[in-house]
Amino acid sequence: MTLYKPKSGQDAFTAGRPISRRTFVTGAAAGGLLLASGLPARAATARGSVQAEALRGNSFDLGIGYREVNYTGTPRQATVVNGGLPGPVLRWKQGETVTLRVTNSLARDSSIHWHGIILPANMDGVPGFSFPGIRPGETFTYRFPVTQSGTYWYHSHSGFQEQTGLYGALIIDPIEPEPFSYDRDYVVVLSDWSDTKPDRIFSNLKKLGHYYNFKQRTFGDFARQASEQGWGNTIQDRAMWWQMRMSDRDISDVTGYTYTFLTNGMTPDDNWTGLFKRGEKVRLRFINAAAMTIFDVRIPGLKMTVVAADGQNVEPVSVEEFRIGVAETYDVIVEPEAGAYTIFSQAIDRSGYARGTLSEQPGMTAEVPQFDPAVILGHADMGMAMDHDMGGMDHSGMNHGEPNKPAVDHTAHGGMPMSADMSAGRAALGRAGMGSNAPIVHPETEQGFQVNMQAQSPRDQLTNPGIGLAGNGRRVLTYADLRNLNNTPDPREPEREIQLHLTGNMSRYIWSMDGIRFSDAEPLPLKLNERIRITLVNDTMMNHPIHLHGMWSDLETGDPDHIPRKHTILVQPGSKISYLVTPDMPGDWAYHCHLLYHMMGMFRRVRVSED
Amino acid sequence: MNMNKHRVSALMAVIALFAGPAARASGSDNPLLLMVSFDEFEWRDTADGDALAWRGEAWLGKDRDKALLKTRGEMTDDATEEFELQALYARAISAWWDLQVGWRGDFQPVEQRNWAAIGVEGLAPGFIETELTAFIGESGRTSARIRGSYEMLLTNRLVLEPELEFNWFGKDDPVNGIGSGVSNLEAGLRLQYIFRRELVPYVGLSWEKAFGDTRRLIEAEGGDASDLQLVAGLRFWF
Numbered sequence: 001m002t003l004y005k006p007k008s009g010q011d012a013f014t015a016g017r018p019i020s021r022r023t024f025v026t027g028a029a030a031g032g033l034l035l036a037s038g039l040p041a042r043a044a045t046a047r048g049s050v051q052a053e054a055l056r057g058n059s060f061d062l063g064i065g066y067r068e069v070n071y072t073g074t075p076r077q078a079t080v081v082n083g084g085l086p087g088p089v090l091r092w093k094q095g096e097t098v099t100l101r102v103t104n105s106l107a108r109d110s111s112i113h114w115h116g117i118i119l120p121a122n123m124d125g126v127p128g129f130s131f132p133g134i135r136p137g138e139t140f141t142y143r144f145p146v147t148q149s150g151t152y153w154y155h156s157h158s159g160f161q162e163q164t165g166l167y168g169a170l171i172i173d174p175i176e177p178e179p180f181s182y183d184r185d186y187v188v189v190l191s192d193w194s195d196t197k198p199d200r201i202f203s204n205l206k207k208l209g210h211y212y213n214f215k216q217r218t219f220g221d222f223a224r225q226a227s228e229q230g231w232g233n234t235i236q237d238r239a240m241w242w243q244m245r246m247s248d249r250d251i252s253d254v255t256g257y258t259y260t261f262l263t264n265g266m267t268p269d270d271n272w273t274g275l276f277k278r279g280e281k282v283r284l285r286f287i288n289a290a291a292m293t294i295f296d297v298r299i300p301g302l303k304m305t306v307v308a309a310d311g312q313n314v315e316p317v318s319v320e321e322f323r324i325g326v327a328e329t330y331d332v333i334v335e336p337e338a339g340a341y342t343i344f345s346q347a348i349d350r351s352g353y354a355r356g357t358l359s360e361q362p363g364m365t366a367e368v369p370q371f372d373p374a375v376i377l378g379h380a381d382m383g384m385a386m387d388h389d390m391g392g393m394d395h396s397g398m399n400h401g402e403p404n405k406p407a408v409d410h411t412a413h414g415g416m417p418m419s420a421d422m423s424a425g426r427a428a429l430g431r432a433g434m435g436s437n438a439p440i441v442h443p444e445t446e447q448g449f450q451v452n453m454q455a456q457s458p459r460d461q462l463t464n465p466g467i468g469l470a471g472n473g474r475r476v477l478t479y480a481d482l483r484n485l486n487n488t489p490d491p492r493e494p495e496r497e498i499q500l501h502l503t504g505n506m507s508r509y510i511w512s513m514d515g516i517r518f519s520d521a522e523p524l525p526l527k528l529n530e531r532i533r534i535t536l537v538n539d540t541m542m543n544h545p546i547h548l549h550g551m552w553s554d555l556e557t558g559d560p561d562h563i564p565r566k567h568t569i570l571v572q573p574g575s576k577i578s579y580l581v582t583p584d585m586p587g588d589w590a591y592h593c594h595l596l597y598h599m600m601g602m603f604r605r606v607r608v609s610e611d
Numbered sequence: 612m613n614m615n616k617h618r619v620s621a622l623m624a625v626i627a628l629f630a631g632p633a634a635r636a637s638g639s640d641n642p643l644l645l646m647v648s649f650d651e652f653e654w655r656d657t658a659d660g661d662a663l664a665w666r667g668e669a670w671l672g673k674d675r676d677k678a679l680l681k682t683r684g685e686m687t688d689d690a691t692e693e694f695e696l697q698a699l700y701a702r703a704i705s706a707w708w709d710l711q712v713g714w715r716g717d718f719q720p721v722e723q724r725n726w727a728a729i730g731v732e733g734l735a736p737g738f739i740e741t742e743l744t745a746f747i748g749e750s751g752r753t754s755a756r757i758r759g760s761y762e763m764l765l766t767n768r769l770v771l772e773p774e775l776e777f778n779w780f781g782k783d784d785p786v787n788g789i790g791s792g793v794s795n796l797e798a799g800l801r802l803q804y805i806f807r808r809e810l811v812p813y814v815g816l817s818w819e820k821a822f823g824d825t826r827r828l829i830e831a832e833g834g835d836a837s838d839l840q841l842v843a844g845l846r847f848w849f
Contacts, residue, residue, distance in 0.1 A: 203642070204808070206642070207644065207848070208808060214767040214768070215767065216764055216767055217764070218764040218767065219763055219764060220766070242738065245734050245736060245737075245738055448706075449704060449706055450674070450706075451706060452707070507706075508703065508706075510640075510674050518640065519639070519640065519641065600640030601640035601641075
């Protein structure tokens with residue numbers, strides 16, 4: 001790969017004039033130029049275009065406050081940083097120490113968490129975790145050395161403030177030249193906005209789990225299936241869902257019914273635009289800052305070369321589409337040739353999309369693609385053993401909230417105790433990078449009203465791009481594609497393994513780990529500098545983006561020598577996934593599902609200590 | 612007339628009691644919430660003329676434990692035909708089922724009856740909303756009720772909901788027109804339009820049929836043991 005060389009003295013920040021520094025992040029020049037040339041009023045109104053100025057350096061003053069926004073025709077109050085939604089892009093330099101004075105002007109406590117940044121626990125910004133939160137009117141000064149580089153983001157870790165706009169992009173320029181070249185650099189922050197207050201969204205879900213789902217299976221779907229597959233097969237297929245009392249259309253809890261999906265704080269109509277010149281390479285830093293929405297991103301007409309995941313460089317892989325879980329980031333490089341291209345980010349349940357445009361000239365647009373077909377869950381997404389003969393479905397492999405049936409044959413595993421800690425000898429643990437060999441054991445604590453499903457045969461889904469994407473005719477990124485560009489940072493074999501189950505009851509809208517919600521859970525003890533494997537088993541039908549604060553999640557994608565580092569792992573329905581962790585910072589750390597309305601329950605305190 | 616006004620204000624008082632200030636999520640994953648819902652609040656074209664009928668509940672509680680009030684009834688211009696109130700403690704006992712125990716009062720037709728209630732309510736396989744309750748009253752009275760309903764989605768907005776309920780009594784209660792055995796069934800078929808999740812207007816049919824001794828008692832008084840009614844109403848919750 002060619003090393004990055006700024007063109008004729010320009011850095012990526014200002015490359016490709018006449019785009020100003022401000023334009024680099026906001027792309028607002030498109031709107032501004034439209035205005036200047038007297039083009040349609042839609043651009044002039046640019047209702048959503050309230051992104052804050054980018055800031056760079058090592059000392060920052062940030063203000064958390066309210067701001068009126070209007071994405072739907074109805075003005076609403078947002079909680080924002082420096083008046084922007086998203087907040088300002090912060091640009092740091094690897095190796096420097098940054099100081100951030102954050103003043104809270106809200107009427108309630110707030111905080112900023114630096115997502116994916118390795119720092120001391122008291123700088124991580126999670127209230128109740130070595131950090132008191134920032135009271136109204138107070139200023140908290142964060143100060144820590146920046147040891148890493150890449151694309152990250154920041155957001156509030158208080159209440160539901162993320163839902164109402166308290167987030168922004170974080171870019172750390174590396175000390176060493178980057179191993180890829182590009183001429184332009186845009187941040188693409190994807191998010192979801194609702195005019196409904198988050199407290200109300202949450203209580204709506206508690207009262208009616210499918211409140212926001214208007215893509216449920218209808219009688220017409222049933223009749224259609226019956227005419228295609230015959231009544232007998234259809235009833236047999238349906239019988240499992242009837243028995244489980246679950247919906248195969250239960251993809252997202254909160255949907256386009258209430259959400260407006262945003263690209264850099266702009267609605268699809270307002271169409272955030274990034275400009276390019278022919279022949280330029282454009283780096284797009286995708287950040288999923290949504291509260292609840294997983295996006296499937298593509299740019300019809302362009303191949304995207306993924307060069308970094310969660311801020312960390314990976315071996316470049318060329319794809320046509322990728323799924324980005326909440327809180328994940330992907331850096332891609334595209335080489336647009338001429339005209340305009342739509343950045344199409346459809347919500348995983350196809351209930352809406354965020355849109356942006358890459359364009360040679362302001363005002364040029366490209367066609368917005370149709371939605372892909374509705375996503376439908378299958379038996380494998382329940383963690384059931386696959387059986388391709390739909391007529392002969394064996395339901396015995398599944399257990400849904402009924403008294404425990406052991407997931408594994410205990411006699412075959414020497415009576416493995418029902419304990420999460422499986423430090424039963426290193427030999428039994430799979431090789432670092434290759435994932436877990438441990439049997440799936442559902443803890444007793446999963447029994448009860450709070451859990452309505454258990455994956456009895458959870459599968460590794462590393463090579464599966466995710467529900468609704470496999471077999472769509474496009475080359476879609478999978479986790480198996482992610483290989484660290486460098487050697488595995490910590491090549492040690494795992495000393496022990498923890499198996500954690502992601503659990504919930506969608507109908508009662510209760511979320512937990514191992515069936516235990518955060519408020520009832522003991523801290524999860526990790527030993528300083530040990531090498532530990534965490535295996536997550538998803539006992540639900542939803543994708544959960546799981547974020548471990550303060551230390552890397554080294555995702556075991558099948559290459560021991562090039563294990564990629566991530567901070568957020570998207571765990572597919574009914575699947576299992578393993579990653580290695582080296583807890584190298586003492587203290588208490590948050591570990592949770594990053595779906596905002598799952599988070600409070602599906603959350604653990606991780607305690608890293610020397611003994 | 613005066614009597615009617617009294618009854619209407621009593622009903623309004625019950626509704627007002629249910630409609631207290633809404634509890635808000637407090638940042639916990641298990642907030643104290645209040646939910647008021649009326650699955651049926653409808654006009655019925657009965658054999659005795661126009662009637663207002665309702666079936667609703669209100670709960671205050673958290674994920675597992677709730678205080679639950681249930682009410683149902685039917686009023687015509689002339690009389691309150693039926694008015695039932697239940698005050699229950701509900702507890703989630705499995706992924707799909709709640710246990711409910713408490714008190715039930717029947718204030719009409721003639722003499723008030725009090726019962727102790729114990730039952731389960733939840734979602735049975737096949738997505739059947741199910742309620743199964745046993746009642747024990749004074750003087751050795753017993754009763755049981757089973758009801759089920761199913762929401763058939765014609766579209767994601769248009770829903771056809773069949774429902775079926777049976778009531779059984781262990782003893783004759785001739786004053787109130789009840790004979791022992793399976794006393795009556797109530798079958799409904801309502802076509803609903805989900806205007807919003809919380810606001811669902813509907814039209815439909817309701818068929819009531821009395822059996823056995825209950826039927827004989829009704830017919831002896833010159834009533835109809837079977838009545839097919841047109842209904843129109845609003846399902847709502849908050």
